[in-house]
Amino acid sequence: MTEQTGLAETQHDGGGTKSDGAVVRDALGVGVAVGLSGFAFGVTSVGSGLSLPQTCALSLLVFTGASQFALVGALAAGGNPFTAAAGAFFLGVRNAFYGLRLSQVLALPRAVRPFAAQWVIDETTAVALAQPTRRATRIGFTVTGLSLYVLWNLTTLLGALGAEAIGDTDAWGLDAAGPAVFLALLAPMLKTAGERAVAGIAVVLGLGLLPVLPAGVPVLVAATAAPVVLWAQGRRRRAGGPRVDRRRGGGRPEVGQDEAARGPQGEAQGVDVGGHGPQGEDGRRGDRQGNHR
């Protein structure tokens, strides 16, 4: 993908300059690739029993892919509207942390923020934070947001219309699209032992409690794997010295920094393209953040 080379070049000349055209190309690359996957959402949503207006309303108003897939999955499984919404909401919480980083680098006027907020998602954050200057960051955010929003909603509509025309979407294997999307988002996040432990415990809780708890609730219980593993790590760190999770080094102030830098990237990688090497990306992000400070 063009984005890779574009970013790599700025990396080499110190990150100080980057033409507007190059930023727009990067942004459109991500916006178009991910925007097209709205098709999978439209098909899945209608295949799960939602109507066409409900499906389109989700893409227009919620506009954060994982939460949308989670909601239609939970509703299809027979969850009540509030447990279903809770699962989708918790998945969307990460966007608050993206917004935090973006508000620092975009420096938006307060009046503009309510309008920019809807576009604060994995992909716009990844593109915006990868830019060397404030101007490039703003262009990257805006172009990614706009192209992704327009395409995601268009392809949602087309997918929903297609699914209505097909009828039995399961016969076409389209019910596998939802879990495949989740897997693609999840895979790049599983880098450390801690992350793999969280995923493992969550799978056991989610499947194990399925027969005994009301629909939608097991996923919420599975979410407790995150604080449980954090707590266990904290205990071990206090008991056995600072080196619990080797990847994180020792320095406590860096931990948060590192997480924040990696968060959006991990996600975006899953969605964006196969070719990115995680290492190069992380290093690059670190540099950029240095520039913004």
Add this chain to the structure above:
Amino acid sequence: MNVWIAVAVTAVGCYAVKLIGLLVPTGVLERPLVQRLAALLPVALLAALTAQQTFADGHDLVVDAKAAGLAAAAVALFLRAPFLVVVAAAVLVTAGVRALTG
């Protein structure tokens, strides 16, 4: 009606967290523990959702064509295939297995 309630609650909630991120003063969400929790929460939710949507049929656990589809998606991810190829692999293999097994 229930679906519309869920759509509305999700839309309001998801928009609110996006806006909060842009509006809160720096520092409130900067605490390392809060950040790490925010990074791990999606891991837990996505893992549970992937497993459930693959192996759940109502309150029962089943292994059907979708499991084969997910395995195909995993292979595609391992080979660093683009996002849409990953999803397409899952759909095609699931459909293929269903067609073969009736």
